[in-house]
Amino acid sequence: MTTDGGKSQSVVEAKGLGLTFKTADGDVVALSDVNLEIKRGEFVSFIGPSGCGKTTFLRVIADLEQPTSGSITVNGTSPADARLNRSYGYVFQAPALFPWRSIENNVALPLEIMGYGDADRRARIKKALELVNLEGFEKKFPWQLSGGMQQRASIARALAFDADLLLMDEPFGALDEIVRDHLNSELLKLWAATQKTIAFVTHSIPEAVYLSTKIVVMSPRPGRVTDIIESTLPAERPLEIRETPEFLAIAHRVRDGLRAGHSYEE
């Protein structure tokens, strides 16, 4: 399924990647000449205003959109093969839990589809729900949970099967600041515990800086990468780190990158 290798092995590698949507109003360039590498174990955030192609890029990795130019590999194969190999878990903007399934059965969904055995399935559900701190909510239905808990359940669902790559598309975008802070620090712990590679789309600068080892700043029309920032923050990140000068310096650079991209607009 996934190839073994050293820390530096690239999980995603895009070269000159472009994607143009054909619409009735003419062509829309969603991505233009994106060159990017995501290495094993990295936490990469994509940040930019809406229309900058960050979600599109994530969807290209997931084989939910097809690029129109350039090349991209996921785990050394094409995105289509990576999807067929079930080598990534995708967390959508909305929890997308099935309302007729209890939380444990929602987490079981990918396991059922991928044909995991019954005992294995139960063990994995337990472990995944523990990872997102949802023990005790197994029998609840989605509507009985808060928005933040629903999104955690959807993360558990993406963690339940063996995929080293986690693609997250603004998973906390619809949540309030307090819940989001909490989930961000939970996510960091989870990342440390699971050693997964995470690609994370966001439009929040503090969120991107707090979470990432690498921040990809993007700008719209055409969607492109304007800056790639390697974070100098330590691996251990308490929430208070967000008031340190180092954190603010990175946030400043992100903001600069975003502003540079915006000058095209008018």
Next chain:
Amino acid sequence: MTTASESLCMSFARLTMRNVVKPTGSLVPILIVVAALIVVWYVAAVLMNWQGMSDFYQRTDVTGVSFNQQLNDVLNAEKPLLPAPHQIVGEFWKTTVEQAVTSKRSLVYHGWITLSATLLGFAMGTVFGIGLAAFIVHNQAMDRSLMPWIIASQTIPILAIAPMVIVVLNAVGISGLIPKALISTYLSFFPVVVGMVKGFRSPESIQLDLMRTYNAARFQVFTKLRWPIALPYLFTSMKVGVAASLVGAIVGELPAGTSNGIGARLLAGSYYGQTIQIWSALLAAALLAGALIALVGLAERLTNQRLGARA
């Protein structure tokens, strides 16, 4: 801000809630409406039959009938234009409770004949409708080529189709239950097809994308997403379908030349001007339809409970 899936949860619950929440305190208004209808019925019965009774007195040279006497006669006439409620209930009672179930005079007997055709036809119609809808949803060409025929099939009056079905099947030696059930099927598959095509197409793109990331097979998408999300549509369709099935079975009995079934009862009643018999057969049909819809509603409620709808 509600997310797409939250609103989906809600709309799912809303679809299913309708039959879960029991209305409380609505008994009084319901009874008032029923009472009002009965009053209107009695007034209508008196008005419609009064002249007929006067004519009857004249023909039989009866004179000097008091108002109260005529009112009494009108409300207990043997073949009134419009029977009064108590006459219908009386006849209904006589032909259900006071008759052996096996008797040809028993409405229970006739009701069962019609019900068996209804149930068989409804079952076939529902299965056929679901199958057709699944086929249409998975095949664009089928959507374009089948749907117009399906809709066209329902524009033909069932009264025109029914005798042909009966005659053709009779010619090949099939009579009795099957032809009637087929007419029920013809009527009941339609709401199921239309409802289930809509239901099978109701998953949101985010849910379909999710299944795609799992590399789920079409069959898995169907069983794990399209089918459960379509269930509320199924029950709504089935409620329409089961009532249509009953109509189909009754209509099927009219040209069949049979003397069994609610339809035959209606036909015989109209031959001999037995209005009370017609109305009590109608009452039986209405009660049957109500019971069938209630049964579908019960199945819906049980399913919803299992699928975690808000109580």
